[in-house]
Amino acid sequence: KKDYRIAVLPGDGIGPEIMQEAVKVLTLVGEREGVTFTCEEGRIGGIAIDTDGTPLPEETVTLAKQADAVLLGAVGGPKWDQNPGHLRPETGLLGIRKALGLFANIRPATMHSSLVEASSLKPEVVSGVDLIVVRELTGGIYFGEKKRYDGPNGEVAEDQCIYTEAEIERIIRVGFDIARKRKKRLVSVDKANVLESSRLWRKVAERVAADYPDVELSHQLVDSCAMQLVRAPKQFDVIVTENMFGDILSDQAAMLTGSIGMLSSASLAEGSFGLYEPVHGSAPDIAGKGIANPLATILSVAMMLRLSLGMDEAADAVENAVWAVLEAGHRTGDIAADRSKAIGTVEMGQLVRDEL
Amino acid sequence: KKDYRIAVLPGDGIGPEIMQEAVKVLTLVGEREGVTFTCEEGRIGGIAIDTDGTPLPEETVTLAKQADAVLLGAVGGPKWDQNPGHLRPETGLLGIRKALGLFANIRPATMHSSLVEASSLKPEVVSGVDLIVVRELTGGIYFGEKKRYDGPNGEVAEDQCIYTEAEIERIIRVGFDIARKRKKRLVSVDKANVLESSRLWRKVAERVAADYPDVELSHQLVDSCAMQLVRAPKQFDVIVTENMFGDILSDQAAMLTGSIGMLSSASLAEGSFGLYEPVHGSAPDIAGKGIANPLATILSVAMMLRLSLGMDEAADAVENAVWAVLEAGHRTGDIAADRSKAIGTVEMGQLVRDEL
Numbered sequence: 061k062k063d064y065r066i067a068v069l070p071g072d073g074i075g076p077e078i079m080q081e082a083v084k085v086l087t088l089v090g091e092r093e094g095v096t097f098t099c100e101e102g103r104i105g106g107i108a109i110d111t112d113g114t115p116l117p118e119e120t121v122t123l124a125k126q127a128d129a130v131l132l133g134a135v136g137g138p139k140w141d142q143n144p145g146h147l148r149p150e151t152g153l154l155g156i157r158k159a160l161g162l163f164a165n166i167r168p169a170t171m172h173s174s175l176v177e178a179s180s181l182k183p184e185v186v187s188g189v190d191l192i193v194v195r196e197l198t199g200g201i202y203f204g205e206k207k208r209y210d211g212p213n214g215e216v217a218e219d220q221c222i223y224t225e226a227e228i229e230r231i232i233r234v235g236f237d238i239a240r241k242r243k244k245r246l247v248s249v250d251k252a253n254v255l256e257s258s259r260l261w262r263k264v265a266e267r268v269a270a271d272y273p274d275v276e277l278s279h280q281l282v283d284s285c286a287m288q289l290v291r292a293p294k295q296f297d298v299i300v301t302e303n304m305f306g307d308i309l310s311d312q313a314a315m316l317t318g319s320i321g322m323l324s325s326a327s328l329a330e331g332s333f334g335l336y337e338p339v340h341g342s343a344p345d346i347a348g349k350g351i352a353n354p355l356a357t358i359l360s361v362a363m364m365l366r367l368s369l370g371m372d373e374a375a376d377a378v379e380n381a382v383w384a385v386l387e388a389g390h391r392t393g394d395i396a397a398d399r400s401k402a403i404g405t406v407e408m409g410q411l412v413r414d415e416l
Numbered sequence: 417k418k419d420y421r422i423a424v425l426p427g428d429g430i431g432p433e434i435m436q437e438a439v440k441v442l443t444l445v446g447e448r449e450g451v452t453f454t455c456e457e458g459r460i461g462g463i464a465i466d467t468d469g470t471p472l473p474e475e476t477v478t479l480a481k482q483a484d485a486v487l488l489g490a491v492g493g494p495k496w497d498q499n500p501g502h503l504r505p506e507t508g509l510l511g512i513r514k515a516l517g518l519f520a521n522i523r524p525a526t527m528h529s530s531l532v533e534a535s536s537l538k539p540e541v542v543s544g545v546d547l548i549v550v551r552e553l554t555g556g557i558y559f560g561e562k563k564r565y566d567g568p569n570g571e572v573a574e575d576q577c578i579y580t581e582a583e584i585e586r587i588i589r590v591g592f593d594i595a596r597k598r599k600k601r602l603v604s605v606d607k608a609n610v611l612e613s614s615r616l617w618r619k620v621a622e623r624v625a626a627d628y629p630d631v632e633l634s635h636q637l638v639d640s641c642a643m644q645l646v647r648a649p650k651q652f653d654v655i656v657t658e659n660m661f662g663d664i665l666s667d668q669a670a671m672l673t674g675s676i677g678m679l680s681s682a683s684l685a686e687g688s689f690g691l692y693e694p695v696h697g698s699a700p701d702i703a704g705k706g707i708a709n710p711l712a713t714i715l716s717v718a719m720m721l722r723l724s725l726g727m728d729e730a731a732d733a734v735e736n737a738v739w740a741v742l743e744a745g746h747r748t749g750d751i752a753a754d755r756s757k758a759i760g761t762v763e764m765g766q767l768v769r770d771e772l
């Protein structure tokens with residue numbers, strides 16, 4: 061295939077700035093590889109609330125569904141923070157995950173050697189960290205029934221955490237498939253000593269393990285995993301867990317590296333379709349200043365090339381270009397040891413394209 | 417009052433060894449202060465499963481209810497790991513929390529200056545860390561209804577996360593009361609952008625804040641808090657959160673210090689009654705070897721003296737004795753830089769009593 065449709069959703073805050081650099085990189089990759097990427101822009105989050113009166117317009121869902129993959133910037137900002145739930149930017153994010161069936165969130169936390177100093181952990185503890193959190197993204201307590209009613213002790217609020225065997229099985233298989241291509245060790249994280257959903261989770265993980273005799277499966281309780289991530293993150297290769305635990309652990313793992321401006325994530329549906337986005341947020345405080353780090357979004361492009369478009373070599377090329385720019389000492393403000401030498405968003409994007 | 421009844425529940429693994437040293441310290445405190453502590457032993461966890469066929473015998477609950485406070489060692493071990501839920505050691509722990517109404521778990525994470533090296537974080541990031549996680553302990557997803565049934569996509573498992581206004585209010589008040597005595601800053605952690613129970617949590621926190629105009633309340637999302645704890649733990653003073661988030665964050669916070677063999681916790685009921693225990697587990701691998709660190713259990717005694725018995729000076733004395741022993745360079749294996757110089761459980765206990 062030589063022609064791909066990419067839905068581009070810049071979102072809010074620094075979203076548009078960083079997305080611009082990512083799209084330029086994608087265009088260059090297309091020229092080099094003789095592939096056409098047709099990028100079509102859509103609205104999501106705060107900008108969509110302002111323009112369309114909803115954080116996820118139907119139009120955006122249609123656009124995404126017709127595309128081969130989706131690139132997302134970031135959503136949210138103080139302007140919409142006091143809005144009721146259905147008019148909050150993140151509701152658009154949850155909505156698009158569900159609408160597109162993006163059940164598998166892949167969150168690598170890799171410590172690039174030239175950035176070890178940025179971490180709050182000791183160099184010997186973090187250097188060489190290279191782990192992936194595989195998070196279930198369309199089930200659990202995020203999407204269970206919610207209730208609010210009056211009881212004898214004031215208001216009562218309920219959230220239901222619900223998982224079916226089928227939902228657990230497909231995400232566990234994603235975990236095993238990734239582990240198989242790496243160090244063949246999978247850690248499944250749950251709270252089986254307390255939660256019924258975790259007990260089912262563990263049972264399914266054990267059953268699926270029979271299909272992957274070459275991968276070693278172990279189980280860890282979520283509290284213990286949060287400890288071990290701090291104590292000795294290098295022990296981990298691939299972690300698979302449910303939605304809420306994955307939200308917490310993947311953010312914790314990301315921060316171990318000290319440079320979340322460098323981390324990207326993929327949210328995959330059944331098949332090859334996926335949505336790709338930086339791990340960091342919309343950073344409204346620095347929006348429009350041209351100083352945001354575009355590398356996580358550029359690395360999201362690399363993930364897209366690899367996971368949705370099967371263009372492994374092009375993905376490697378983009379990643380290598382990013383590492384080369386870092387090794388040459390170029391830094392945006394968020395990862396610069398000496399901020400006075402920091403470069404801007406556009407300049408960083410240009411340097412990556414020069415390397416390419 | 418000059419006569420206290422203390423229920424002593426050593427539990428499993430290293431529990432009995434470390435508890436012995438803690439009780440000796442308590443006895444010495446009694447002699448010094450002219451107070452009688454009547455310590456009555458009860459069974460909980462694995463030992464109770466073996467002896468009584470249940471991890472929490474009625475007798476133990478009665479013993480605890482008749483006492484002024486409870487000291488607990490640790491529960492659990494590989495022997496009982498494959499047991500069905502109602503015959504698991506931790507079920508005894510959950511049971512006693514509920515039976516005694518221990519709704520407020522107080523988990524300090526303090527970086528003692530002479531142990532900074534033990535942390536996996538950089539010294540400048542952790543030295544001076546002194547925070548408390550206040551965790552709701554008898555509600556939320558831990559105690560909500562659990563379901564397991566067959567559906568069209570295989571088995572289905574459900575956990576209900578439920579909170580009433582009254583439950584939230586009393587733990588938020590504990591958070592404010594503690595914050596008021598410290599730096600007057602309280603961070604309430606929730607996931608209000610996704611969970612209904614968190615939205616109620618936040619609403620109640622805002623309402624209660626009106627009664628504490630001298631304390632500054634802020635809200636943090638749980639994923640963001642997990643990040644910030646890694647990035648800059650010194651920003652925190654008192655964190656208050658619900659049961660499941662508190663389980664994860666308090667363990668993460670504990671591990672920041674690198675020496676969980678030093679940390680103790682209190683689980684308080686309405687009034688002055690409380691259960692005190694070390695944060696670490698039963699460490700079955702080193703049980704019976706006489707090398708376990710008794711300091712967390714000894715520091716639990718100090719917490720008990722302060723929080724349940726109103727003996728602040730005696731509590732200070734015990735804590736100061738522990739710090740003095742550490743400053744003199746004595747270490748058990750878990751916190752020793754040079755393991756060949758590590759001392760044993762009994763010797764460490766004796767050194768603390770000598771200081772006292």
Ligand SMILES: CC(C)[C@H](C(=O)O)[C@@H](O)C(=O)O
Pocket residue numbers: 150153154307609610639
């Ligand atoms: C914005 C929020 C709803 C979202 C989540 O909790 O999933 C975010 O934290 C994430 O991890 O993508």
Ligand SMILES: CC(C)[C@H](C(=O)O)[C@@H](O)C(=O)O
Pocket residue numbers: 253254283506509510663
């Ligand atoms: C053993 C387990 C049930 C317990 C909990 O999750 O509360 C433990 O992790 C704790 O924090 O005391």
